[in-house]
Each structure stands twice: as structure tokens, then as C-alpha cells.
Amino acid sequence: MAVVYRAFYALNRNPRINSKGINTSATLGFTTTMFDLIRQQHPTHMGVAFDVSQPTFRHEMYESYKANREAMPEAIQYSLPYIRRIIDAFRIPILTAPGYEADDVIGTVAHAARREGFDRVLMVTPDKDFAQLVTDGIYIYHLGRGGQGDSVMGVAEVQEKFGVERCAQVADLLGLWGDSSDNIPGIPGVGEKTAKKLIARFGSVENMVAHTADIKNDTLRRKVEQHADQALFSKKLATIVLDAPVAFDERQMAIKAPDYAALKELFDELEFRNLAKRIFTAFSLDGIASAPKAATAPSKAVNQTPLDTQPTLFDAPRQDAETIRVSSVVSSLSDLLPDGAVSDVSIYMEGASLAVATDAEHVLLTTVGEVDMAHLRRLLEAPDTVKVCYDLKHLRYNLSELGITPAGTLFDVQLAHYLADAEARHALPSIALSLLDAEPHTVAECAAALWLLYPRLSSGLCDAGLVSLYNNIELPLVDVLIAMEQEGVRIDIDALNTFSQQLSQQRDTLQQEIYRLAGKSFNISSPKQLGEVLYTGLHIVDKPPLTASKQYSTAEEVLHKLRNTHPIVDKVLEYRSVSKLLGTYVNTFPQLISPVSGRLHTEYNQTVTATGRLSSSNPNLQNIPIRTEQGREIRRAFVARDADHLVLAADYSQIELRIIAALSADPGLVDAFNHHLDIHAATAARIYHLPVEEVTATQRRNAKSVNFGIVYGISAFGLSEQLDIPRKEAAALIDEYFAHYPAVRNYIDANIAFAREHGYAQTLLGRRRYLPDINSRNASARAFAERNAVNMPVQGTSADMIKCAMIAIQRQIVGRGLRSRMTLQVHDELVFDLYKPEEALMRQIVETEMVQALTLPNLAVEVSLNVGRNWLEAH
Numbered sequence: 001m002a003v004v005y006r007a008f009y010a011l012n013r014n015p016r017i018n019s020k021g022i023n024t025s026a027t028l029g030f031t032t033t034m035f036d037l038i039r040q041q042h043p044t045h046m047g048v049a050f051d052v053s054q055p056t057f058r059h060e061m062y063e064s065y066k067a068n069r070e071a072m073p074e075a076i077q078y079s080l081p082y083i084r085r086i087i088d089a090f091r092i093p094i095l096t097a098p099g100y101e102a103d104d105v106i107g108t109v110a111h112a113a114r115r116e117g118f119d120r121v122l123m124v125t126p127d128k129d130f131a132q133l134v135t136d137g138i139y140i141y142h143l144g145r146g147g148q149g150d151s152v153m154g155v156a157e158v159q160e161k162f163g164v165e166r167c168a169q170v171a172d173l174l175g176l177w178g179d180s181s182d183n184i185p186g187i188p189g190v191g192e193k194t195a196k197k198l199i200a201r202f203g204s205v206e207n208m209v210a211h212t213a214d215i216k217n218d219t220l221r222r223k224v225e226q227h228a229d230q231a232l233f234s235k236k237l238a239t240i241v242l243d244a245p246v247a248f249d250e251r252q253m254a255i256k257a258p259d260y261a262a263l264k265e266l267f268d269e270l271e272f273r274n275l276a277k278r279i280f281t282a283f284s285l286d287g288i289a290s291a292p293k294a295a296t297a298p299s300k301a302v303n304q305t306p307l308d309t310q311p312t313l314f315d316a317p318r319q320d321a322e323t324i325r326v327s328s329v330v331s332s333l334s335d336l337l338p339d340g341a342v343s344d345v346s347i348y349m350e351g352a353s354l355a356v357a358t359d360a361e362h363v364l365l366t367t368v369g370e371v372d373m374a375h376l377r378r379l380l381e382a383p384d385t386v387k388v389c390y391d392l393k394h395l396r397y398n399l400s401e402l403g404i405t406p407a408g409t410l411f412d413v414q415l416a417h418y419l420a421d422a423e424a425r426h427a428l429p430s431i432a433l434s435l436l437d438a439e440p441h442t443v444a445e446c447a448a449a450l451w452l453l454y455p456r457l458s459s460g461l462c463d464a465g466l467v468s469l470y471n472n473i474e475l476p477l478v479d480v481l482i483a484m485e486q487e488g489v490r491i492d493i494d495a496l497n498t499f500s501q502q503l504s505q506q507r508d509t510l511q512q513e514i515y516r517l518a519g520k521s522f523n524i525s526s527p528k529q530l531g532e533v534l535y536t537g538l539h540i541v542d543k544p545p546l547t548a549s550k551q552y553s554t555a556e557e558v559l560h561k562l563r564n565t566h567p568i569v570d571k572v573l574e575y576r577s578v579s580k581l582l583g584t585y586v587n588t589f590p591q592l593i594s595p596v597s598g599r600l601h602t603e604y605n606q607t608v609t610a611t612g613r614l615s616s617s618n619p620n621l622q623n624i625p626i627r628t629e630q631g632r633e634i635r636r637a638f639v640a641r642d643a644d645h646l647v648l649a650a651d652y653s654q655i656e657l658r659i660i661a662a663l664s665a666d667p668g669l670v671d672a673f674n675h676h677l678d679i680h681a682a683t684a685a686r687i688y689h690l691p692v693e694e695v696t697a698t699q700r701r702n703a704k705s706v707n708f709g710i711v712y713g714i715s716a717f718g719l720s721e722q723l724d725i726p727r728k729e730a731a732a733l734i735d736e737y738f739a740h741y742p743a744v745r746n747y748i749d750a751n752i753a754f755a756r757e758h759g760y761a762q763t764l765l766g767r768r769r770y771l772p773d774i775n776s777r778n779a780s781a782r783a784f785a786e787r788n789a790v791n792m793p794v795q796g797t798s799a800d801m802i803k804c805a806m807i808a809i810q811r812q813i814v815g816r817g818l819r820s821r822m823t824l825q826v827h828d829e830l831v832f833d834l835y836k837p838e839e840a841l842m843r844q845i846v847e848t849e850m851v852q853a854l855t856l857p858n859l860a861v862e863v864s865l866n867v868g869r870n871w872l873e874a875h
Contacts, residue, residue: 018271023075045253049102090261097244102671104244112248122639133172159857160526163196166583171689187227203587251429324445327361336364346388346450355447363444380406388454418607478579480810488599489823495637510575517568628847638871648834649874653862662856664747680704713787755789763796805853
């Protein structure tokens with residue numbers, strides 16, 4: 001609605017009135033804006049969010065919410081039906097959620113799209129509230145006014161404009177200074193400037209309320225104490241929710257050809273002659289009169305493979321996409337399968353909608369509330385039939401709420417497609433478009449598409465030798481991940497609050513020291529202001545580094561290289577590190593604890609990484625920093641369930657180096673591991689030609705960088721940057737390494753040669769990563785593919801190993817009826833809630849299953865196990 005209002009008032013001084021006397025300003029302005037967005041930004045997906053004409057949950061919380069809003073101008077009211085018809089004619093979905101505002105719809109859909117892998121999501125709005133939603137990959141697209149061009153606000157721009165470290169803190173600011181347009185009270189007498197200072201110090205409204213004694217200004221402290229509840233309430237009102245009951249439907253929101261006939265009819269009625277000419281000309285029509293009677297699907301060039309690249313597993317010739325055809329859709333399960341019969345089926349659920357197909361043309365389409373539940377349960381729990389689905393983990397969650405546990409042969413199209421081509425898009429419409437030359441557009445068509453994809457994907461996995469990976473690793477892992485996600489982990493909020501106070505004090509001290517060194521106060525989190533201080537004010541280098549947009553660069557890697565130029569650089573890096581710990585972890589985790597379980601629940605993603613590794617999101621618990629003492633301190637807050645439990649952490653010992661030693665069969669590396677030597681000291685001794693006992697700490701550190709860098713195809717330049725040594729010295733270290741470990745060099749060359757011949761790299765168990773640039777004429781692209789040809793077999797084999805271990809351990813826990821639980825997986829490490837009486841047994845189970853999970857040639861696997869009251873102590 002904000003865009004509609006903007007369009008209306010932009011033309012208010014010179015309103016557009018047609019021959020019927022109708023004010024068409026809002027309709028014309030909105031349509032022009034939407035068309036220009038499509039033409040200039042070239043979105044692949046688009047939706048328009050509207051408010052619903054009923055009270056929202058905020059009105060229920062606060063009777064006076066938006067009470068001071070003026071009534072909608074009559075001209076806008078009259079325009080809304082036309083605007084909706086135009087949106088429909090553009091074939092763009094209108095998104096709403098009863099009881100929620102359009103802001104909540106946009107926030108929910110934007111973040112859902114980002115989770116689905118869309119790397120640039122634009123929220124088109126003039127409202128400042130949306131700044132709280134900006135994150136990596138999600139931006140505000142701000143429409144220009146008064147001749148100014150449009151602009152895009154990302155994280156840096158939000159930090160600059162609002163003076164915050166995290167964009168989510170904009171909701172905290174609004175909770176303090178209020179929002180008169182929505183009648184959100186905030187704290188009386190606290191304006192924008194004071195609110196920014198309070199949030200900069202305390203991080204959140206909640207933390208400020210908990211530590212009002214730390215506010216030195218007596219008047220301000222009294223205001224905060226007097227209106228603390230109002231501040232918390234105001235923040236709640238100002239917070240845009242991300243779980244509104246609306247789904248991101250990739251298929252529905254995909255840009256399609258407009259309904260030209262409908263547009264022509266509307267433009268004739270509204271007398272939009274010039275706009276009609278612009279739009280039809282842009283769509284390459286010969287004028288309004290030539291608009292086709294029915295819309296045609298846009299032509300798409302899909303799967304165009306460069307001449308010098310290798311094909312992937314599925315590389316079929318492509319034509320323009322068609323729609324999945326379903327000839328018979330029934331609403332009763334008995335019409336699909338009479339007499340309570342069971343059969344091989346495909347099943348697709350979306351919200352409350354449910355579709356079941358017995359072949360590609362006959363589909364049941366119904367809702368969860370209307371289906372014959374007894375027949376559905378019998379159908380899905382039948383032990384001798386095939387169930388084809390998409391995203392089995394999500395489906396299991398949905399079916400479990402209905403008391404159904406699917407049995408028989410389960411085929412997850414998403415998982416199978418991930419195994420077939422890990423770096424492709426795994427959304428169902430993308431898979432169907434790739435393999436069937438057709439797209440599903442309805443829930444029923446999705447079920448039919450799954451049925452059609454099953455034979456293609458299953459035979460493809462068989463031809464590629466990937467069936468065992470699917471049946472023995474990826475499929476059984478689904479239930480393990482569900483159990484871990486549901487279990488969650490206990491967080492010691494008091495420990496995090498104490499740590500937050502320590503970090504906040506440290507940050508304040510660093511801030512004052514930076515101001516002293518700079519000779520002025522400024523927003524340290526603003527790249528623009530920081531760049532001006534470093535390069536214009538302090539002149540720390542003669543030629544300041546610039547970004548691609550010719551702005552001063554203050555990126556992390558840039559500042560690391562400038563650490564010796566001025567003391568302020570180290571302080572800025574330390575300030576950033578502390579701020580990140582506060583914003584990303586310490587002050588955020590308490591807000592994410594489930595009010596139902598009282599625990600923190602992450603989500604494990606099985607079809608995201610190119611190497612087979614799991615990833616974690618909402619929140620990401622695999623990215624907690626461990627290289628610094630303060631980063632490791634966060635793990636102290638991950639505690640055992642209760643007094644009867646401890647935390648058990650089990651970590652593979654130097655697994656990637658062991659894998660490269662085993663796969664290369666290099667006698668020097670294998671011998672060092674088999675004799676339990678310090679591998680980095682042993683490597684240093686060889687490349688520096690010293691006895692092990694004479695190796696210095698610096699030499700061991702350098703050798704460690706070489707050991708791990710080899711796995712990732714490090715160059716002399718990369719090693720010199722990492723160790724801050726001359727490139728010639730770095731090159732000599734790499735040469736010495738290969739001179740003493742020649743089998744590793746041979747292994748690297750053999751992997752690259754294999755990838756050149758076959759077009760992919762593979763793990764010990766046959767997991768593939770396709771490398772389309774391995775034979776590219778572009779040297780940079782080819783070098784990147786060569787590094788992946790070396791790294792993927794190592795990192796992917798490690799991923800396969802820990803997945804096998806997780807499955808085996810979970811079977812033991814369930815089979816023996818143990819009370820201990822697996823709670824976290826962090827790359828090469830597993831974390832458990834250990835029931836104290838089971839410690840000896842769990843140690844035995846975990847170590848045995850991890851060691852035996854995947855046998856390496858020539859080399860044994862070692863596991864380190866430790867127990868403590870929290871995750872840090874268990875290391």
C-alpha cells in the first residue's frame with residue numbers, strides 16, 4: 001500500500017482525470033512503477049503484498065495502533081480494484097495474510113526466498129521499518145522522489161543511516177523513539193539520537209531494561225525505568241514478523257508473460273494510451289491492436305552448456321517449457337483409489353493443500369481437513385509400495401502432525417536431484433524444467449511432476465552408481481536430522497548475559513580508544529565514515545584501497561593487510577570482532593530460544609553445499625568462531641540438559657589431512673599419522689630440514705598452513721598473504737612440501753586429470769561434484785575448478801564419513817533405548833546430551849561408530865572424546 005500512496009501523492013498536484021471524471025493517479029503511478037521495476041531490475045520472481053481489510057494481531061495487542069491514521073483518500077479506494085486487476089493481468093500473485101499486515105507478508109516471503117537460495121531479494125518500499133529485515137542478500141529498493149533516482153539499501157547503508165551494528169536493531173530503535181505514523185508510543189522524551197546511543201551501548205531494548213542501573217544520566221534512567229514495559233511493548237509492535245501464514249511459492253511468483261488482452265481492456269477503460277504503448281512496445285508487439293488473445297509462455301534458454309565444458313549427469317536437449325498436464329483431478333481419495341486400495345503414489349503438500357497422484361494424469365487434490373484420514377494413513381504406511389515426494393524431512397514433519405509415519409520405499413526427488421547434481425537448483429519447478437521440459441503450476445501438477453521425475457532420477461542415480469549413497473546415507477539421515485532438530489540444545493542465558501556485559505564494556509573501551517586515535521567521534525560501523533577517518537583524516541596509506549564502486553574499502557581482508565600502518569587498524573578489527581560476537585551470537589541466541597521447549601533449535605540443510613556437507617540455519621550453529629578465546633567462550637553457554645546430564649563432544653582428529661594421506665598413500669604422511677606424531681611439527685621438520693625437537697612455533701605454524709592449504713589448492717601468493725611472508729619464501733615452502741611428500745603431488749595431478757576426463761570429482765563413496773569449468777579456456781575459471789577437483793574428494797569424503805557415523809550412532813541410541821541424545825553436528829564434530837549413567841557406554845558407542853563409519857585405505861581414523869558441564873569444557 002505504501003507504493004500505492006506514493007504513486008497517488010506523486011501526481012496529486014497534477015492529478016490524472018480521465019474523460020469519465022475518474023481520478024486515475026494512483027492506478028497510473030502504481031502501474032508505471034511496477035512496469036519500470038520489471039523492465040529495469042529484470043526480476044525472475046515477483047509478488048505484491050496487500051493489507052487485509054480487518055484488524056491485525058497488533059490491533060488486538062494495542063487498541064490505539066494506527067489510530068491517528070487519516071482515512072484512505074476516496075480516489076485511492078476507487079483505484080484499488082483496478083490496481084488488483086492490473087496486477088492479475090501481469091500474472092503477478094497478490095499476497096495477503098489474515099490478521100497480519102503487508103509488512104509481515106513481505107518480511108516472511110523475502111526471508112523464505114533467501115532461505116531457498118535466491119541471492120538478491122528486493123523489498124520495494126519507502127518505509128523505514130523494513131530496515132530491520134535487511135540482511136545478506138535482502139535489500140530495500142527505495143523509489144526515488146523529486147527527480148532523484150531509485151536507490152538500494154543493504155546492510156552497510158542501514159548501518160550508516162541508523163547507526164546500528166545489526167539491521168534487526170532498527171526494531172529496538174523504534175521501540176525507544178516510537179513511530180508516530182503507526183501510533184507506537186516508545187519512551188516519551190527519547191528521540192532518535194538518544195535511542196541510537198542506548199542501543200549502541202546495550203544492544204537491545206531487553207538488555208537495556210535489564211541493566212537500567214548502568215545508565216548514568218539520572219533523568220534518562222528514570223524515563224527508561226518508568227516506561228520499560230512500554231518500550232518492550234513498542235518494540236513488539238514495531239517488529240515485523242517472519243512467520244506470517246503465507247508461503248513463498250517459487251512457481252507461483254515466477255515472472256510470466258502478461259495477459260495482454262486483459263491489459264488492453266483495462267488500459268482502454270482507464271484511457272492509459274501512452275502507458276499502453278510503452279508496455280506493448282517493450283513486449284515487442286506491433287501496437288495495442290496486435291495484443292494476442294491469450295498469453296503465451298515466455299521463451300527460456302535453459303541449460304546452455306559452454307562448448308568447452310563438460311555436461312552434468314542430466315543434460316537433455318531443451319525446448320520451451322510447457323505445463324505439466326493433468327487430465328483427471330478428483331477431490332476424494334476413494335475416487336482415486338476405490339475400496340480403500342493402496343498403490344504406488346507421489347505426494348505433495350503445500351500448506352493445508354494435499355495432492356496424491358497414482359500416475360502422471362490422475363491426481364487427488366484436497367485439503368488436510370477434508371481427506372479420508374484412515375485411507376490416507378493406510379496408503380502412506382503401506383510397507384510394500386513406493387511413495388515419491390519432495391523434501392522428505394519437511395513432509396515427515398507435516399505428516400507427523402497427522403499421526404502418519406510413511407513406510408515402504410521412500411523416494412525424495414529433492415535429495416535424489418541433489419546427489420545427481422549438487423550445485424543445480426533443487427526447487428521442484430527448477431528440477432521439472434531441467435528434466436521434463438515442463439513446469440508445474442499447481443499443487444496437483446506438482447504431484448504429477450514428482451511421478452514423472454521418479455523414473456528419470458532413479459535410473460540416473462543407478463547409472464551413476466549413486467543408489468547406495470541415497471539409500472544408505474542421505475535417506476536414513478533424514479530421520480536423524482529430524483530427531484536432532486526437535487531435540488535442540490539448552491542455552492545458559494545467564495552465562496550469555498554475563499558475557500554480553502563483558503563484551504559491551506570491552507566494546508565501549510575500544511570505541512573510546514578508536515575515537516582518541518582518530519581525534520574525533522564517528523560511526524565505526526559505517527564503512528563510509530571509517531574510510532574517511534582512515535584514509536582522509538589519518539592518511540594511513542598513500543594510495544587508499546577502493547571498492548568496485550570507487551569508495552574507500554574497509555573490508556576485513558583489506559584492514560588485515562594494513563594492520564602495521566597505524567594502531568587504529570588493530571583496534572577497529574578488534575571492535576568489529578567484539579561487535580560481531582555480540583550481534584550475531586551473544587545477544588541473539590536468547591531471543592531465538594523456543595518458548596515451548598526452552599531450548600535453541602537449529603535447522604540442518606541437506607541439499608545446500610556442493611561437497612555433501614550439512615549446513616545449519618535459523619540460527620547457524622556451525623559458524624560459531626573457535627579461533628579466538630572470546631569466540632570459544634560462546635560455547636560455555638551451550639550446557640547439558642539438567643543435573644543428570646553432561647555434554648559429550650566427539651571430534652575427528654585432523655580428518656581432512658588423514659583423508660589426503662590415505663587417498664594419496666604418501667608414505668611420509670601415512671607413517672607420521674600411524675606413529676601418532678604431531679603432523680605439523682613433522683611436516684615442519686621435513687621442509688625446514690630440522691630434527692622435530694628443534695622446530696620453532698613459527699615454523700610449525702607455517703607448516704600447518706601448508707598442510708591445510710594443500711587441501712584447498714593454495715598458491716604461493718595465497719600462502720604469502722596468509723603467513724605475511726615474501727611470495728618467494730612461500731613458493732619455496734610449497735616446493736619443499738611436495739619434494740618430501742611426492743605422492744600428494746601425484747594425487748593432486750591425478751584428481752585434476754580425472755576431472756578433465758569425466759567432468760566431475762568424486763569422493764571415496766562415489767559422491768560427485770560436477771566441474772563444468774575444468775576445461776575452460778578462461779584461466780581463472782579453470783584454476784577454480786582445479787582447486788575443487790582436489791578439495792571436493794577430501795571434504796566430501798569427510799562429510800560422508802560423519803553422516804555414516806551419525807546414522808549408526810542414532811540407531812544405537814534408539815535401538816538400546818538410551819536417554820542420551822545427539823544435539824549438534826559441526827562439520828567434523830558431534831555433540832551429545834549425555835545421561836550420566838550412560839557415559840561409559842556412550843563413549844564406547846560414539847568412538848566405535850565414528851572410527852568404523854568409513855574405512856580409509858592405509859590409515860586408521862582417530863576420534864577425540866571429552867565430557868564437561870558445557871560445550872567449552874567438553875573440548
